[in-house]
Amino acid sequence: MSDPEADGPDAIDAEVVEEPTSAVAPAPGSPALPEPDYTDAGVPTFDYVRDQIEKRYTTSAGATELAGLGTENDLASLDKKLEDRDQAARDKLAEIRRSMGKE
Structure with missing residues (x-):
């Protein structure tokens, strides 16, 4: 067998092990x-x-439920929830600005 150092610095001396x-x-x-x-x-x-x-x-059934199909989460109710959340965020921002005296 050849000398491992002669093969190069990246050569690794190893042996093949049979699976039991x-x-x-x-x-x-x-x-x-x-x-x-x-x-x-x-x-x-x-x-x-x-x-x-x-x-x-x-x-x-689980995948359908996770996707929101077959439940009361139709597109209109999701849009309404998104609009309500955005309005609540705008109201909170306005409240913070008023408390800081910016308006």
């Missing part, structure tokens, strides 16, 4: 356990399919 094999292997002669959500034939169970559908539905 899985320690959780079924014992020889014992049958492999089927996945809990599938039958022995590889068909998903009814409970598994129902859980997947419910999961997708709740994800969709």
